Amino acid sequence: MSRPEPRQTVASAFDPRRDSFGFLRIGLALVVFVQHGLAAGGLAPAPTARYDPAVIAVDCFFVISGFLITRSRLTIRSTRRFLVHRFLHVLPGF
Numbered sequence: 001m002s003r004p005e006p007r008q009t010v011a012s013a014f015d016p017r018r019d020s021f022g023f024l025r026i027g028l029a030l031v032v033f034v035q036h037g038l039a040a041g042g043l044a045p046a047p048t049a050r051y052d053p054a055v056i057a058v059d060c061f062f063v064i065s066g067f068l069i070t071r072s073r074l075t076i077r078s079t080r081r082f083l084v085h086r087f088l089h090v091l092p093g094f
Contacts, residue, residue: 016071021064028064031057 035054038044069086076082 021068025061025064028057028061032061 032054035044035052035057072085073082076085
């Protein structure tokens with residue numbers, strides 16, 4: 001009789017050292033960058049109400065970012081320490 005395989009948790013499935021979220025976020029940011037560059041140069045077709053690659057890329061970027069921030073909060077037990085980490089992460093952007 002074989003032993004059942006251990007269940008995989010979200011934490012083990014999305015190991016930050018082996019996931020591709022950084023690559024996905026860069027790719028989505030590039031979609032927005034190219035789309036805005038084409039629009040600024042007058043080369044992009046007018047976005048339709050049904051399909052705008054930049055809007056879809058921004059939405060996907062924020063979904064992935066929300067997941068990563070939630071994962072970060074779950075790994076850092078202290079709310080104060082989490083907020084300090086978030087502040088230090090966002091500060092260079094300003």
